[in-house]
Amino acid sequence: MADVAKEAGVSHQTVSRVLNEHPNVRSETRARVMEAIDKLGYRRNLVARALVTKHSRTLGVVSFDTTLYGPASTVYGIEQAARAAGYFVSIVSLKSIDRAGVRDALDYLADQGVDGIVVVAPQRSAAQALADLPFDKPTVAVEGGEAGEVSVVCVDQYEGGRQATGHLLDLGHETVWHIRGPSDWLEAEGRVAGWRSVLEQAGRPAPEPLAGDWSPRSGYEAGRSLASMKDVTAVFVANDQMALGVLRAFTERGVRVPEQVSVVGFDDIPESEFFSPPLTTIRQDFGAVGRHSIEVLLRQIEGQGSHERERLVVPPVVVRRASTARR
Amino acid sequence: MADVAKEAGVSHQTVSRVLNEHPNVRSETRARVMEAIDKLGYRRNLVARALVTKHSRTLGVVSFDTTLYGPASTVYGIEQAARAAGYFVSIVSLKSIDRAGVRDALDYLADQGVDGIVVVAPQRSAAQALADLPFDKPTVAVEGGEAGEVSVVCVDQYEGGRQATGHLLDLGHETVWHIRGPSDWLEAEGRVAGWRSVLEQAGRPAPEPLAGDWSPRSGYEAGRSLASMKDVTAVFVANDQMALGVLRAFTERGVRVPEQVSVVGFDDIPESEFFSPPLTTIRQDFGAVGRHSIEVLLRQIEGQGSHERERLVVPPVVVRRASTARR
DNA sequence: CTCACTTCTGTTAGCGTTAACATTCGCAGT
DNA sequence: ACTGCGAATGTTAACGCTAACAGAAGTGAG
Numbered sequence: 001m002a003d004v005a006k007e008a009g010v011s012h013q014t015v016s017r018v019l020n021e022h023p024n025v026r027s028e029t030r031a032r033v034m035e036a037i038d039k040l041g042y043r044r045n046l047v048a049r050a051l052v053t054k055h056s057r058t059l060g061v062v063s064f065d066t067t068l069y070g071p072a073s074t075v076y077g078i079e080q081a082a083r084a085a086g087y088f089v090s091i092v093s094l095k096s097i098d099r100a101g102v103r104d105a106l107d108y109l110a111d112q113g114v115d116g117i118v119v120v121a122p123q124r125s126a127a128q129a130l131a132d133l134p135f136d137k138p139t140v141a142v143e144g145g146e147a148g149e150v151s152v153v154c155v156d157q158y159e160g161g162r163q164a165t166g167h168l169l170d171l172g173h174e175t176v177w178h179i180r181g182p183s184d185w186l187e188a189e190g191r192v193a194g195w196r197s198v199l200e201q202a203g204r205p206a207p208e209p210l211a212g213d214w215s216p217r218s219g220y221e222a223g224r225s226l227a228s229m230k231d232v233t234a235v236f237v238a239n240d241q242m243a244l245g246v247l248r249a250f251t252e253r254g255v256r257v258p259e260q261v262s263v264v265g266f267d268d269i270p271e272s273e274f275f276s277p278p279l280t281t282i283r284q285d286f287g288a289v290g291r292h293s294i295e296v297l298l299r300q301i302e303g304q305g306s307h308e309r310e311r312l313v314v315p316p317v318v319v320r321r322a323s324t325a326r327r
Numbered sequence: 328m329a330d331v332a333k334e335a336g337v338s339h340q341t342v343s344r345v346l347n348e349h350p351n352v353r354s355e356t357r358a359r360v361m362e363a364i365d366k367l368g369y370r371r372n373l374v375a376r377a378l379v380t381k382h383s384r385t386l387g388v389v390s391f392d393t394t395l396y397g398p399a400s401t402v403y404g405i406e407q408a409a410r411a412a413g414y415f416v417s418i419v420s421l422k423s424i425d426r427a428g429v430r431d432a433l434d435y436l437a438d439q440g441v442d443g444i445v446v447v448a449p450q451r452s453a454a455q456a457l458a459d460l461p462f463d464k465p466t467v468a469v470e471g472g473e474a475g476e477v478s479v480v481c482v483d484q485y486e487g488g489r490q491a492t493g494h495l496l497d498l499g500h501e502t503v504w505h506i507r508g509p510s511d512w513l514e515a516e517g518r519v520a521g522w523r524s525v526l527e528q529a530g531r532p533a534p535e536p537l538a539g540d541w542s543p544r545s546g547y548e549a550g551r552s553l554a555s556m557k558d559v560t561a562v563f564v565a566n567d568q569m570a571l572g573v574l575r576a577f578t579e580r581g582v583r584v585p586e587q588v589s590v591v592g593f594d595d596i597p598e599s600e601f602f603s604p605p606l607t608t609i610r611q612d613f614g615a616v617g618r619h620s621i622e623v624l625l626r627q628i629e630g631q632g633s634h635e636r637e638r639l640v641v642p643p644v645v646v647r648r649a650s651t652a653r654r
Numbered sequence: 655c656t657c658a659c660t661t662c663t664g665t666t667a668g669c670g671t672t673a674a675c676a677t678t679c680g681c682a683g684t
Numbered sequence: 685a686c687t688g689c690g691a692a693t694g695t696t697a698a699c700g701c702t703a704a705c706a707g708a709a710g711t712g713a714g
Contacts, residue, residue, distance in 0.1 A: 001670065001671070002670090010693075010694085011693065011694045011695075012670090012671085012694095013672080013673095013693075013694065013695080014692085014693060014694080016671070016672060017672095017692095017693085019671095020672080023691095024690095024691055024692055024693085025691095025692070025693085026691085026692060026693090029692080029693085043434075043437075043438055044438075044670085044671075045378075045440070045669090045670050045671070046438050046439055046440060046671095047374060047377045047378050047383065047440045047669090047670080047671090048378050048669070048670035048671040048672090048699090049670080049671055049672075050374045050671090051372075051374050051375050051378050051669090051670080051671070051672095051699050051700070051701090052670085052671050052672045052673080052698075052699050053671085053672065053673095053699090054699085056374065058417070058439070065403075066393075066399055066402070066403050066406075067396070067399050067400050067403050069394070069396075072393060072394055072399040073394050075393070076392075076393050076394050076420055079393075079418055079419070079420050080420065080422075083419065088417050088435075088439055089417065089418055089419075090385070090415050090416065090417050090418075091406055091416055091417075091418050092406070092410065092416075093403055093406050093407065095407075107370075108415075110370075111370055111371075111373050112373055112374075112385070112415055113372070113373060113374045215597065216597060216598055216600065216601040217600075217601070219601075220601055241597070241598060244598055244601045244602075245601045247601075247603065248601040248602070248603060248605075251603050270542065270543060270568070271543055271568060271571055271598060273543065273544075274543040274544070274546075274547055274571045274572045274574075274575040275571075275575070276574065276575060276578045276603050278575075328700065328701070329700090337663075337664085338663065338664045338665075339664095339700090339701085340663075340664065340665080340702080340703095341662090341663060341664080343701070343702060344662095344663085344702095347702080351661060351662055351663085352662070352663085353661085353662065353663090356662085356663085371700085371701075372699090372700050372701070373701095374699090374700080374701090375669090375699070375700035375701040375702090376700080376701055376702075377701090378669050378670070378671090378699090378700080378701070378702095379668080379669050379700085379701050379702045379703080380669090380701085380702070380703095381669085
């Protein structure tokens with residue numbers, strides 16, 4: 001910076017002013033400085049800048065298993081939105097979901113001097129940890145449930161569960177079976193609740209949900225159980241990967257979809273359209289969730305004073321394909 | 328830090344020494360300092376530290392579409408390995424793959440003061456851009472082809488193509504059709520080359536490869552073409568997603584897999600095992616690729632002097648399932 | 655008891671930037 | 685020409701840390 005100042009024949013502070021688009025710089029001076037910057041190939045040191053301004057223009061993201069389509073898409077949306085707003089994104093992917101893990105991740109990011117944090121916290125324990133932790137940095141939880149003081153952006157899982165179940169009842173099915181996600185996951189809970197509420201509202205019996213862990217294998221195993229029962233005509237599976245396992249199990253047992261049993265998934269992963277048969281599912285707009293979470297976070301960072309907690313809900317939509325049919 | 332020093336009755340420099348595990352500190356003094364740190368809840372400011380040491384302990388990652396399973400898994404492996412080594416990870420996901428995009432991403436990360444960069448550069452254009460760019464920071468390319476001066480970590484795509492094709496010939500197929508990935512992708516090229524070499528070596532005719540873009544839809548369309556041809560008995564599809572589309576197309580046309588046609592995919596995504604039929608495929612260990620790329624990068628960062636360019640190749644393995652059968 | 659030498663601790667300076675205040679410049683109004 | 689005032693620029697002092705050197709305390713030998 002000193003070199004640039006010398007080259008342009010001004011003080012280093014004037015260079016700083018040009019860089020920060022301060023209004024009180026004569027345009028001729030500005031031009032001379034810009035020229036010197038170009039000539040010397042100068043780039044300002046953001047670390048020094050962060051030291052004095054207390055703002056790093058970096059956001060932290062805490063996530064769990066970014067290998068899955070949902071989290072990966074959400075994180076992608078977050079990164080794109082953050083960069084568009086001129087922020088860097090620092091990521092921490094956790095393996096375990098305990099309180100200590102979340103605490104460590106937050107501390108780690110706080111140490112690095114991030115300006116705010118997005119926690120993709122789909123498990124109850126993560127949301128809980130987040131709610132308990134006294135944390136002074138702006139924070140947004142994605143799928144964070146009733147996360148205490150922090151703002152939340154999420155997809156309306158309950159509504160998704162209702163749509164899936166409602167779609168199947170509309171097709172004339174007497175009742176709908178459910179293969180649920182792990183009980184620690186808020187998303188799994190929301191879908192179960194939506195499913196149950198529609199059945200109750202329609203006065204239909206609600207069979208005991210089968211347990212899954214989101215993996216195709218767990219869907220496969222649940223599917224085998226269902227295949228050996230006779231009065232099953234409709235199944236709402238809590239995600240598309242498990243639905244794939246279910247389809248596989250049904251195929252093996254000679255159960256025809258959708259002729260004998262209708263199946264609805266959740267997520268609308270890119271593969272779903274090409275399952276056999278193409279899967280009717282509930283689409284979640286992960287990209288929108290990511291973008292919204294950054295919007296909420298930046299609002300919190302930039303409008304310092306107002307700490308009002310926001311809650312933004314993204315609606316899911318039914319995507320009708322060939323795995324569901326009229327009874 | 329000054330507060331801690333006062334609390335412990337020492338100078339700030341002694342506190343710094345304790346924090347940096349300098350050997351020449353009396354253990355009694357060290358204990359007193361640690362106690363003061365605990366009591367005051369002091370955490371050192373990494374930004375100030377980075378300013379003076381010139382090391383941010385942050386690594387940059389440039390990637391393309393982290394929504395896909397491969398890149399997502401690789402980035403996950405990178406993040407885990409980096410954090411285990413005490414480094415932060417800053418991510419930039421590019422949409423476009425042109426030279427300017429890569430240049431911007433590298434500049435962006437360089438500005439932020441990262442100590443090194445991993446570029447997940449599966450496209451020829453990205454690898455090219457990387458090779459051309461004069462860049463002084465330690466850099467590693469993942470799947471970067473013959474990327475000029477930079478070190479490369481990759482899966483042996485050529486060998487994978489050979490294994491897939493060899494497996495099908497071993498089963499007695501006269502020849503093997505191929506649905507390839509986009510021509511800009513190095514991985515696609517490697518697989519094509521491996522496939523072709525085995526056919527040539529065996530003196531078999533090599534049919535013109537069908538073009539795909541990695542998406543299930545493109546696989547579906549190529550599959551429809553193949554279904555209408557009569558002498559197709561074996562297909563090597565360049566990734567599992569396209570293979571899913573192929574299976575779908577075959578199912579629709581009444582072509583039975585593996586009875587009439589054998590299909591081999593590539594990647595071994597978690598879903599493959601539950602396709603109908605379960606897919607024989609070539610497994611890539613993305614996690615290992617991520618880990619290795621960090622190892623290579625850290626070696627370059629820490630052993631400053633030696634700029635020897637490394638090239639680390641991870642072997643793929645065949646995973647036999649039900650989509651291939653003896654002819 | 656002093657000297658040389660090691661081990662530990664303190665003092666000073668500086669990393670590259672921005673904030674705050676000080677100064678200079680130019681121009682309008684009297 | 686002189687005052688006053690805002691716009692443009694310069695000067696100085698941080699930000700929180702580590703490096704380099706300086707000084708104090710302890711240790712063993714002559």
